[in-house]
Amino acid sequence: xxxxxxxxxxxxxxxxxxxxxxxxxxxxxxxxxxxxxxxxxxxxxxxxxxxxxxxxxxxxxxxxxxxxxxxxxxxxxxxxxxxxxxxxxxxxxxxxxxxxxxxxxxxxxxxxxxxxxxxxxxxxxxxxxxxxxxxxxxxxxxxxxxxxxxxxxxxxxxxxxxxxxxxxxxxxxxxxxxxxxxxxxxxxxxxxxxxxxxxxxxxxxxxxxxxxxxxxxxxxxxxxxxxxxxxxxxxxxxxxxxxxxxxxxxxxxxxxxxxxxxxxxxxxxxxxxxxxxxxxxxxxxxxxxxxxxxxxxxxxxxxxxxxxxxxxxxxxxxxxxxxxxxxxxxxxxxxxxxxxxxxxxxxxxxxxxxxxxxxxxxxxxxxxxxxxxxxxxxxxxxx
Numbered sequence: 063x064x065x066x067x068x069x070x071x072x073x074x075x076x077x078x079x080x081x082x083x084x085x086x087x088x089x090x091x092x093x094x095x096x097x098x099x100x101x102x103x104x105x106x107x108x109x110x111x112x113x114x115x116x117x118x119x120x121x122x123x124x125x126x127x128x129x130x131x132x133x134x135x136x137x138x139x140x141x142x143x144x145x146x147x148x149x150x151x152x153x154x155x156x157x158x159x160x161x162x163x164x165x166x167x168x169x170x171x172x173x174x175x176x177x178x179x180x181x182x183x184x185x186x187x188x189x190x191x192x193x194x195x196x197x198x199x200x201x202x203x204x205x206x207x208x209x210x211x212x213x214x215x216x217x218x219x220x221x222x223x224x225x226x227x228x229x230x231x232x233x234x235x236x237x238x239x240x241x242x243x244x245x246x247x248x249x250x251x252x253x254x255x256x257x258x259x260x261x262x263x264x265x266x267x268x269x270x271x272x273x274x275x276x277x278x279x280x281x282x283x284x285x286x287x288x289x290x291x292x293x294x295x296x297x298x299x300x301x302x303x304x305x306x307x308x309x310x311x312x313x314x315x316x317x318x319x320x321x322x323x324x325x326x327x328x329x330x331x332x333x334x335x336x337x338x339x340x341x342x343x344x345x346x347x348x349x350x351x352x353x354x355x356x357x358x359x360x361x362x363x364x365x366x367x368x369x370x371x372x373x374x375x376x377x378x379x380x381x382x383x384x385x386x387x388x389x390x391x392x393x394x395x396x397x398x399x400x401x402x403x404x405x406x407x408x409x410x411x412x413x414x415x416x417x418x419x420x421x422x423x424x425x426x427x428x429x430x431x432x433x434x435x436x437x438x439x440x441x442x443x444x445x
Contacts, residue, residue, distance in 0.1 A: 220255070
């Protein structure tokens with residue numbers, strides 16, 4: 063089966079936001095001025111906005127699923143922004159929705175960290191509320207922007223990188239060469255996961271050599287191409303493949319399969335997407351996948367939207383929240399073939415999980431409760 067067909071099977075693509083218009087915005091954040099709402103908004107005046115990097119990656123498809131489930135539960139329409147990997151597309155489509163009349167409650171999985179200030183300013187100017195997931199500049203603090211930037215939320219990238227690197231290193235006997243396929247270079251998510259990889263190698267596995275690093279933009283097709291290039295360059299020196307998410311892992315695995323090397327190389331990644339689960343259950347490539355992390359796109363988007371929604375309707379006042387509820391890290395779990403089944407139960411009832419979120423709130427819902435405040439700091443030697 064082709065890579066494109068594999069992804070089509072795993073992805074449920076939602077509708078895309080309408081035509082785009084671009085308008086000028088101020089380029090700096092401030093607690094003063096702007097259209098920061100002081101009065102609670104009425105539910106009937108709201109629209110949920112769910113902005114994702116693309117709709118071909120199963121994680122982003124799950125983001126959409128979470129937004130739509132929450133919107134259905136709360137009776138609020140959902141607009142989906144497919145950024146198609148473009149910051150300009152992402153920003154202009156969000157701006158077009160903000161100009162549409164309703165007050166926007168926005169979840170954004172940013173294409174690049176540098177997109178966050180422009181998006182936050184646009185939402186604030188329109189009197190909406192926004193939660194950013196995964197990527198923003200370290201100096202963009204929700205508390206300094208004001209209540210309209212409700213929260214920045216993520217799972218620890220450093221913990222993710224360490225978790226998968228440990229599984230990979232042990233699987234190859236703690237020695238030999240590995241390659242790494244990070245995501246977008248201007249991405250704190252990718253950067254922190256790579257930092258976790260480098261730190262684990264330096265402190266725990268000195269005999270595992272990082273042969274090469276090829277950013278692959280969260281794109282399975284680019285990961286496939288890069289993996290083919292690295293196979294040609296390093297051949298059987300490659301004992302393991304580390305990728306920053308499962309979309310890129312799936313592309314890399316196809317390249318190694320076509321080269322006749324899938325059963326000779328071990329793989330780890332982040333996300334535990336549906337095709338990855340299938341590969342692990344089938345013991346594909348002599349149990350090629352040896353480590354994953356567990357978190358879910360539908361959990362992230364629903365948590366992000368629900369946090370912003372509570373601020374919009376006046377159920378929470380962001381200015382009174384403790385730091386960790388505005389710059390937040392949620393629990394991430396390490397998964398191996400041995401404990402895989404423990405984590406799959408959540409996927410069987412997404413709507414039921416969203417019910418739990420509404421009941422318990424955005425910070426106390428298993429299996430991803432709030433565990434720490436940010437920002438997540440990368441040590442200089444692991445950048």
